[in-house]
Structures are given as structure tokens and as C-alpha cells.
Amino acid sequence: MSAVSGPLVPADRVVDQVLEASRSDGCVVIVEEVSEAELRFANNTATTNGTRRDRSVSVIVFRQTDGGTTVGTASGSGAGDPLELVRRAEASAATAPPAEDAAPLITPTASDAGGDFSDPPVMTSLAGLGDVLGELSNAFARASAAGSRLAGFAAHNVSTVYLGSSTGLRLRHVEPTGKLEVVARANGGERSSWAGAGAGDLAQVHVEELEARLDRRLKWAERRIDLDAGRYEVVLPPDAVADLIVYLGEATSGREAEEGRSVFSAPGGGTRLGESLSPHPFSLRCDPFEPGLECIPFLVTGASGQDVSVFDNGLRLGRTEWISQGRLARLQYHRAAAARSGVQPAAFGDNLTLELPGATGGVDDLVGRTERGLLLTCLWYIREVDPTTLLLTGLTRDGVYLVEHGEIVGAVNNFRFNESPVDLLAKTIEAGRTERALSREANEELNRTAMPSLRVAEFNMSSVSPAI
């Protein structure tokens, strides 16, 4: 792609230029503008910072042939010439085999507002970090005085997406995403705790609030208890539930299930749709209108994949319950595959909520009802071990605490676990209310999660990890 030596052309004009230049039978163009500011810190000092402006343009062209519809795609960032993308995409479509995921392109609906399509992208800056920057300097001083060390990350970004198509779509969406994560290591690194918060607006997030959570947990760690590996009752706070449930959400591929290569494949063929996964009436869902977790309400993709199709760009996304009333209710399908399988299309969105309807209370309430068990903080380095059961391995990190007779009695060594999130729902003893949660490991891919605390029986701690 040749570069243009000049200022960036406004996104809505890029969309018009591409659609005018396309000689194909159909065309979709996506412009995503991203503005970000961030600060990273460790050992009570800032380590890196950054402000960036990114822009990517994806051009997808569709060509009718005797054998079906072929697709060509090309994407680029920066000041590249969008017409060069059109040429590349059309060259690709000219030789591509007919697409397996072909479906009519999405058309506008009466409910499209569309009036903001020519608005510029929304930008952020260091001011987007709210009071976090100022509060951190003070927190470093407090930590140094107390003999502890803080590490973490604060970031705010705004994505503005423009989607246009030859069928008349002109959709724009602005999505602000922020987070603050803080780790406190005390006593020469013998005690460690993590706290995190996700929010679209970091003005709602304060370092002091996270420090209070960290201080409380570090105090629990004044007594250290060594425990062996084994199966334990555990209390998982919402963040740790998110660490595991994100994997459950990602495992909902319709195609893999139908092909017999997923935990949701049924013996004898077919899928486990409709099967009960838990004695509790859990709801696991994506919903772009979930209060507090609002996210992009239409599908955007620059390339097709296993269950997602470029033909579906602009598809309106609603509430999709993967698990409903404790039963597997939906699997991911693009429209073409859904039509073949006689099901409704379903796409994974940019948020994920697990809820036990009617559940109340938070993690402290669950701890209070635990006779003997382990309270976890978050989970780390989670990887799939066996896809047939969705067996995952990983580590507990930055705080495991022993609960006896409803009270925290001390901090315990870390463990390697081997567990399946499918079994987690089946083994749940009780759940708390659903709250905003931040997965430690997965939040860059999925920041918007809401999860309950869970008390779970027989959680398999496979071995002890001496790591702190």
C-alpha cells in the first residue's frame, strides 16, 4: 500500500471513496479509529507510558460467479491509500473459490439512526485516566513507607467504528474502555495481592479503593498456612469466575460441536444443545444493551472465521443466551451455517455476563457460609489441556486464603489447578449477585464481564506452586 503524505482523510469520506471505487457486486468497508493513553508501573515507579492514534481500514468485496459468491479482503492501517485496498481486495476476489459462508449482505433497518456517521472519532488522552495518574504518585509514597511495592497498569481507549456497505449501511459506534490493575507485594515479596477494575469511564475508578482491597487481603496474609494439593471447596470472587467463564463462552462454536470436536458435541453425533449443564438456572449471555456493559450492537469483522462471516457485517446483535435456565441454549453460527443447521444465527459479542437469577450477596457472604475452603483472588496462565472435556490448567495467583467456620484464617500457598468450567457450573454450591468483573488474564480481549461469586465443591488443586 502506498502511503499518502498528508493528514488523515476523515473516516466517513474513506467509506465513501471505497464504495465509489469498488467495481464489485458488493462491498463492505470498516474504519476503526482507536485513541489510547496508558501508564504502566512497577516497584513503586512508572515504567512505561504511551499515547497512540491508530486507524485501520478493512475492505471486503463480493463477486458473483457461476459457482457462487467469491470474497476478497484487504486491510491496512495508517495513511495508506484506501483505493489500493480496493484493488488488492478485488484482485483477491477474482481468484478466490466460492465462499462457504455466502449470504445476502445486511441492509439498513428503519431503526438505524445514522445521523452521526460524519462525526469525527472520539479521542482520549491522559485526562482519560481520570484521577488515577495523580493518585498513583501518592500511592507509591504510601507503599514505600509501608515497605510494599505496587505494580500495575492504567489504560483508557476509545474505539470509534464506521461501517458502510454497498447495500446502504452507514453505522457508527463509539466504545470507551478503561481499566486499572494494581498488584501489591509486601514483606520482600512474601505476600502479594491483586485488584482490578474495568470501566468505560475511569473517573469512576480510584486507586485508594483498590488499595483498600489490597490492604485487607495483605492483612489476611499475616498468617501463612501451607496446604497440600487436593480437591477443595473454593470461593471464587467475580474476577476469578471471569477467568474461567471466558473460556466457556469461547467454547460455544456451533461448527466444532457439530463436527464432534468440542465439549458440546453429543455422543452419537450432533450437539448438546438443550442439555442441562447445572442444577442451578444459570444464564450465560452476550447482550450489547446489558446495563453497565454496553458495547457495539452490530457485527463487524474484517475476515471470516469458524463461526463468523464477512457477509454478516452489520448484523444487529441482541441478547444471546448461550446458557439459559442452566441448559445449553445457543451455539455460535454465522447466518449461512445457521441456515444449513436449522438454527438461529448467533455471534459472540463484546461482553459476557453470568447470572444466577435471584442470587444475592457478595463474596463475603459466601465466605461466611463456608465451613472449610479456599478463597481465591484470580487465576493465571490458563490453557486448555483436553478439549473433549474443556479441561483447563492454570495457577492461582496473588492470594489464596483458608476459610474455616466462615472466617478467613490465613494465606495459603498457590496451586496449579486442573478443572473444567463446564464442571464448575455443575459443582456450584451457591452463587452471589452478578457484579462487574475483570478477568486478570483475558481482560484485554474481553474487558466487559459481569459475574457472580461462586462457591464450588471439589475444585481440583493438582499440585502446589511455590510461586508468590
Added chain:
Amino acid sequence: MATIELDADFLALPLEAVRGAALDRARALGCEHAEVRIERIRSQFVALRDARLETSADYLELGIGLRVVHEGSFGFAATVELTPDAGAALADQAVAMARATAPAFSERVELADEPSHGEAAWTSSYDRDPTEVPTAEKISLLEDWSGRLLRSAGVDHVTADVLAVVEDKHYADLSGTVTTQRRVRVHPVVEAVAVDSETAGFETMRTLAPPAGRGWEYLMGRGWDWDDELARIPGYLAERLHAPSVVAGAYDLVVDPTNLWLTIHESVGHTTELDRAMGYEAGFAGTSFATFDQLGKLVYGSEVMNVTGDRTVAHGLATIGYDDEGVEAQSFDLIRDGVLVGYQLDRRIARLTGLGRSNGCAFADSPLHVPIQRMANVSLRPASGDGPTTEELISSVDRGLYVVGDKSWSIDMQRYNFQFTAQRFFKIEKGKLAGQVRDLAYQSRTTEFWGAMQAVGGESTYLLGGAFNCGKAQPEQVAPVSHGSPSALFRGINVLNTRAELGR
């Protein structure tokens, strides 16, 4: 070194004008240090499922990033706008970042000295730019490979994909170093699936061909025998599907380099990153048990353990001419005769710890990301001369397992406790292979594992493995890295049955 042949389209960008505007402005603003990178990264991914095209993606990233040290604070700013005005504006933004965050920099940022290298150019060793290969040609090759497997008995599904990346990088700093470099890499993967629909069970078997710093010629057979490997996969897959479940317990392991590269990566590569060992990754990637006070003392493994870091090996994924702080690529010892003797460094950490010059491990995965310490090619040295073959290592085991190909991996945040699975586990009985077993993972602690390494294979067993997707930092950056390894023999390693782990 390969012929230096830089890309004309990249050189036609206004590199000099934009970098000059950025550095001039940074100098005028009083920066102690400034480095600018203009990068163009082209990534192409083609994926087939059951010999039909599923994904075709072609992304060309282009942007500029400027990092400054201003009055002891870092500042970084980046944009996709490539004009002199935008370059100069970046300097203003980076200095503004340094000023605004200065109260949070309780440690003054200083960088280890590096001489100016003047104007220099470098390219990796490759024959054919894989991003210039028409998509139709890629699809055609993957169709052929998929078809061979689909026609084999016992194969129900096949996925075949190739990721190709070409990085063009123009770097300049206030010391006068100006480098222009090109790196090319490819990662082809073919995986066959066998489904036992009665039980809803399934197994997979994947090619072991490592990702390589090579061009399209790699897929044509240069450096890997694709025909041979594809022909063997259906047999391996059928054997695995019907293999007996392992009995958990302690086994002697002969670990093939196709598996051991990843264990090296996780338990040695990350552990010897000094920023981690100093606590600078405590918030995300983690720390390291190999703390700085143990340099020169820590017994990491047995006396046959010798590990080097390098950014120089031909076809290595972390190989480069000059790093993203203008430091010349080097090769250095990390573990010698089983003892920790070195770390991977960037310029800040080298200066902070008084270790002198950086050994050149700074890398940013995008022009829009800040450079940080990333992994060199960290490799286990084979036995010198005519060291043992893999068969000879196997023949010295009475009851054990031969471990081939990486699959699942996980290690804790201080790099003690790890668990790995493999594409294939073969039983070893009285020095001979005795068929595959399934449902297993090996689990150990780093120094116990390397301490149990009784022998390393000779050069005939050596292979450069690696990955494109090593993660570190926030926002997360993804780096490519290779790891050379011989086969090696480990005594008495704990093996789990993964079905038993599930309680079934």
C-alpha cells in the same frame, strides 16, 4: 549474511523527512534520548477447513512511534499519520507524556551506553517473500496438503493454515544510528482430527514443523520435509485415538526438541529476563525465581545444561541486526554447566543493574507500541561432537516415555511449576518404543526438572523450534522467538493422567 535487499516501496516512504522532523523536535525539546521507528508490517493468514477456504486475511500495518527520555522520565507517542508535521507533533506529545507522568517516575530513567552504528541495513535470510505469493497459490498448496490427509482412513477433519509476516523497520536515534531492516517469517500448520462419535471423543495430530524465519521456500520443502510428515500423520492419529490411557506416576522422559523448545521457552527463556527478575513485570507477565542476587550462584540444572541467548542465528525468529534501542545483535551465555551466568537485557535494565552494555533484547511488536525487553532466541546446547542420537537416549531408558511435539502449556508467575502435554507420547519399555499412550501431561518444577536432565543429544538431534505468539507487557505485545534444542533425557518426572485430574 544474506544479500541486503530492502523493499523499494518501503524505502519510497518519506522515512528521512518524517524521522528527521521527529528527532529534530525531540532534540530541540531537550530530550536526553529519543528513538523513532517507522514500521510497515504485512501479515497474511490463510486458513482452510476440510480443504475449503475458511479465512483469508491480509493486513498491512504502517505507523510511527517515538520514545524519548526527558529529564529522567520516559515518554512515548505513536500515530498512523506519516508526515513531517505528524512526526514533529509526536515529539511534543512524547515530551508531554514524560512531563505529565514525571511525578510517578520515582526512579530516574537512564539507558546503558551504545555506540552509534551510523547508517546500517540488514535483512533476514529468505528467498521468496511469502506476502507476495498470490492467495490462490497459497490456497492451492493447502488444498493439496489437506486432501492428502482427508483421503486417509481415520481422518475426519483437517485444518490447514499459514501465517506469513514481513516486517520492514526503519529506526533512528539521537546518537546517529539509522538502521533499515527487513525480517520475513512463516508458520504453516496442518492438523488432522479423528472423531469417535459413539463416545463423543476425539483426538488431533498436528504437524511439528516449527515456525521459521524463512520465506515461501520453507513450504516448498527447504528446511522441512512436508511430504514425509503429512504421510505419517494419519497413522499417528489413529494410534493415538485408540491408545491406552497412561498410568500416572514417575517416568523417565526422552523429550524431543519439537516439545522441549517450549519447556525451554517457559522455564528458562522468561525466567532469565532481568526486568522480570527485578519485579518490573509483577503486574502482568510475572516475576522470576532466578533473582538477580543469584547471578553466578544459582544451580539451575545438571552439569550438561548449557543455555545461550542470541539474536544472530540464521532463520531465528528473534534474529535481527539491531534491536529497537539501536543495540547491535549479540550472542551470550545464560546458563553454563548448570549455573545461572547471565540475563537478557534492555538498555534501562543494563544501566540500572550495572551490567554494562545491553545485550540487545529490546523489541516492540508494532510501531504503535513502546519497545521493551523481549526474548532472544534462547537455546539449549547439544552435546559436542558425536553426542548421542535420540535412539541412543531412548535405549538407555527402562520404563519411560518419548515426548514429541508441543501441545498444551502452562507455568506459574515465578516460573517454578509447569505442566505440558504433547502431540505424541510413546511408551519406552526396556529401551524400545512400545506404542503411544494418551491422556497425559508432565508436571514438574523448573530446577528439579533441569536437575534431572541426565544427558543431552548430539548435534544430529538439534532443531530450532519456536513460536510467533509470545506474550508480555501491557498493553500486551506479541513477539516471535526461536529456541534451539537437542533431544534430552530426564529421570523420574511426574506424569499425570488428565482424565483422573477431571475426576472421571
